Amino acid sequence: MKRVLPVLLLLLPACADPLQWTSQWSRPSTPGQTLQADLDDCRAEAAQGTERARRIDDDTRGSATRRATPMPAPWSATCAGSTPIAPFTNRSISACAAAATPRPDSAASQQATGRAGMGERPIQAAVLIIGNEILSGRTQDLNLAWLAARLGELGIRLREARVVRDDPVAIAEAVRALASAHDYLITTGGIGPTHDDITPASVAAAFGRRLVRHAEAVERLETYYRGRGVELNAARLRMAEAAEGAELLWSARGGIAFRVENVFVLAGIPRVMQAQFLALAPTLVCGPPVVSRSVDCGLAEGAFAEGLGRIQEEFPAVEIGSYPYDRGGSYGARIVLRATDHHTLNEALTRVMALLEGLGGEPKIEANGL
DSSP: OTTOHHHHHHHOTTOSOHHHHHGGGTSOOOTTTHHHHHHHHHHHHHHTTSOOOEEEOOOOTTOSSOOOOOOOHHHHHHSTTOOOOOTTOTTOEEEOOSSOOOOTTOHHHHHHHHHHHHTOSOEEEEEEEEOHHHHTTSSOOOHHHHHHHHHHHTTEEEEEEEEEOSOHHHHHHHHHHHHHHSSEEEEESOOSSSTTOOHHHHHHHHTTOOEEEOHHHHHHHHHHHHHTTOOOOHHHHGGGEEETTOEEEEETTTEEEEEETTEEEEOSSHHHHHHHHHHHGGGSOOOSOOEEEEEEEOSOHHHHHHHHHHHHHHOTTSEEEEEEEEETTEEEEEEEEEESOHHHHHHHHHHHHHHHHHTTOOOEEOTTOO
């Protein structure tokens, strides 16, 4: 089975209790607590120049409001068209590394940089979730929501997500389709030592490349297992296999991951995947961060649907969504507005508030902005 204990021992060398990490697959980590230790380590490594990493700034759990931390100047300089994130944005990312730089040699990065400079469509990404355990309902995926939030904060729009079974043909077909249609593709799951960990081979097939043993990855594994007096057997060596020409993405907390052109091959365990993403994030070409405003409305959707539609037509650059809820028989909706331009977003928000108040509602702007 995927994501078994040996994988955890490799990918999480600093974890004192591997079973604690295993449980993260079925429940989200606590903001500002367990993950903070990992992110502090990322920051220390970045300061030493040994790692490019990022961290999440969280306020105390349970706080009624959450503060957004603007991206420092070094990070803003590397992200095309980036601007500080406005208030109400939840769990914004700030850079750990002092000199993070994008990959100018990447075709996707060059295209994204060109679009950002010309003001054309935003940088787009897709996520491919791999694993029979997801499709069977045995395991609940926690990675998609986390990635969507982090990508949005980097000004990268998540445009599509798919879940595929552990089948090499299905994975390769999905990789080809998503990688060709988006600037970045992130895959999660299937990079361990067992027979059903077939993501690296499938990605190699998608690009018509040979599956090879990555020399630097082998060195990392040898060092790790030698230091623990554990045999580096054939099964563990499978974790060093990748498409020919792949770039190793190594971090102390995330272990081994790979990049093949515009595809990032990451782990399925949420805590491991998060560490891997935080390490690779400074290499991405970014756009203006997506800012959200959320309005809690006690009116049923039918009351404001027509007016809200007119506002959407008036502000095409703002994504406006309505999400109904039932609170003990009391029906209402949460209206979420998303855009990269603060002024336009606030104008649309003002119109929405006026619409709801004119219909007798008592709209409230929510602090977290989601």
